[in-house]
Amino acid sequence: MAPHIPDFPKALFEELDADKLRRRFLEALLEFQNVERGSIWIKREDGYQCIEATGGEDEERLVGFVVPRDKPSIVGWVIENGRMTIAEPGKDKRHFKEAESGLDVKSTLILCYPLALKNGEVYGAVEIIDTAHAGSRLNLGKEYLELLEEFVAIGSIALGNALAFADQKNETQKLRKILGGLKGERPLVGKSPAFKAALETARNYSRTDYPVLITGESGTGKELFAREIHRLSERKDKPFLVQNVSAIPDTLLESELFGYKKGAFTGADKDKAGLFEAADGGTVFLDEIGDMPLTLQARILRVLQEHEIKPLGGTQTRTVDVRVIAATNRDLTRAIAEGSFREDLFYRVNVLPLPLPPLRERAEDIPELLDYFLSRDAARLCLGPKKFSPEALAALRKRSFPGNVREMENLVRYLLATVSGEAIEAGDIPPASELGCPRQAAPARAGEDTAASAVDLTGHTWESLEHAYALALLEKFKWNVTKAARAAGVNRSTFDSRLRKLGITKE
Incomplete structure (x- = not known):
């Protein structure tokens, strides 16, 4: 039994939350056609992504799935042509079979409508799917389909506005993070x-x-x-x-x-x-x-x-x-x-x-952290927007960051200063050694004579060696006695006592 038609658009516009709205929209259409499976897709740069699905245990697997733009698909055809279509998956060459890979119950008939904004711009598609034998449950009567098309048009405007509002809200939150960073209030970024x-x-x-x-x-x-x-x-x-x-x-x-x-x-x-x-x-x-x-x-x-x-x-x-x-x-x-x-x-x-x-235990946070630092510092320097190419992002996800988030922040600043284009490519990213990042010493190779390459210490007295060693530690740690003592593996008081005996003072 179809839903009460006058209440159909009213139920949509009463819901302001984008997530709840698209769910209610899809469920209402399926109830209208008396089927149980359906999905909503939106157009992305790299293809067509499913943002909502219903129809049992398989719906979670489908949400987030992307159909590549260069592959034939029913949703792609509807979005690009802006027209409704009816397709039999087993016979229609536009059907992207991989989307149903692993499903026990396959679709037998698909009714797909474009989703358009008030100005006519198509931003997505909704699929109403029949899984009964020979697609026997879908009502394909002309008047019924025309009526359904009218309500899809109304619902698509409501959904488009809700999605745009959600995107704007996300951008506002992102801007607040950036402005907080500009004020020196670095937010905590991460979802791992x-x-x-x-x-x-x-x-x-x-x-x-x-x-x-x-x-x-x-x-x-x-x-x-x-x-x-x-x-x-x-x-x-x-x-x-x-x-x-x-x-x-x-x-x-x-x-x-x-x-x-x-x-x-x-x-x-x-x-x-x-x-x-x-x-x-x-x-x-x-x-x-x-x-x-x-x-x-x-x-x-x-x-x-x-x-x-x-x-x-x-x-x-x-x-x-x-x-x-x-x-x-x-x-x-x-x-x-x-x-x-x-x-x-x-x-x-x-x-x-x-x-x-450490950052190596939260690698899934790397893209979000990179995006935050890139946006914040570009805004601070009044530079145009920049982004990492997929190859650069993949390289950075595999990169070791011994200095953790602070090292990443410094790397982003280096890239902003050295890359003039809008996109940061993998080749623009320098090795850690060029940025002065700490590296572990390479282990000696088997059979290598380490004594042969060692510094000759036989010309020094014990006191002169200790003097040189203590002085080198102090210079390395900028005359922080506590850190120098820790590096030497002795108590601070012991180290301080040795400095006095060696006559070493900062002056």
Whole structure:
């Protein structure tokens, strides 16, 4: 029994959601013709894609399927010619058999109408499919088909408007992401299971006030996740302040975090509030906490335990209300064993652990991340839109990104600066070594005499070798003693002691 005809277009226009509208549209047409299988297709650059299907267990397999433009197909013919057609799949050469590959029940008769906008532009097609023997269920009476065609025309306009609105909404969301990036507010981009799990954990943590320890490789977005936790928390209207522990000398770090009183040291001509006091009511993000000197770790422990701070040169403690989120790319359990990180502090900051996945574990996010960085930085530089060719995108999906998302961001900036055309091809992408990315040393080949190619060290004394080694480490890590000591595999205090004995100072 056909649906009540006057209610048919009304039911369509009452639904504003594009996904629900196309489902209701298709189901109404199938009910009108008393069949159970149908599909909606839209025109894409590379072919014709199914965006909706119904008819049992096979519908999920068909949604997303693309019929290539250079292959004969019923939907392709209808879209390109803008005319309705009736086809018998077993006899019609236009039928694309691969679309029904693996289906237990094949179509016996297909009624296909074009979908057009109000201006007549055809953007898709709808198939009403009969699977009964000899297509006996479809009503092909002339008046019935003409009436159905009128309602398809009405429904196609409603569906076209809904799809256009959905596309516009997606573009608006994309633009908001880009504008956020231009303001320095990089959004969290990704849909992979590993990324979504980390994001869900961060959102759960935002509902509490406990310390969080974010771990992960360099460039995985630890600060972004910290900002997200703060943004979703009840502290969102209070300050979010960041201190990279390894970015400043140890002697200055304490005064930056805790502040100082006038006269506490030479040059302290007035009182200064530290980071914890300035962030009162908000969140303090301590990046690279694994590099914090042991003497300062004890003071951080007191902040976490007692919520108290004491400025340098001060005698009175002050109570502060801050949430501490810490991050590190170090193995803190190993640092505890080596004596460079306090075990009690580890348990205080690691109340809520948040490990972040490296990019190699979320490869499905690479296209979206590339598109975001490309759009954001092109807009920032007032450049025309650019896009990656399919070959370039395929190459980047296979690329190793040891620097993770940060390395990808730098690569996109390089490509924007060096590629003048609209399309970025695979040949435009430089090897990682040309961009200064870290590479693993190649293993020695079997039978290779490594001693023969080694530097002759016999002309040095033990002290001169140690002096050269320590100096090289300090230069490599820009005179960050903590990092140099970690690279040498010794405690910071041991390394510092050796520097004094060797007479090495920055001056």
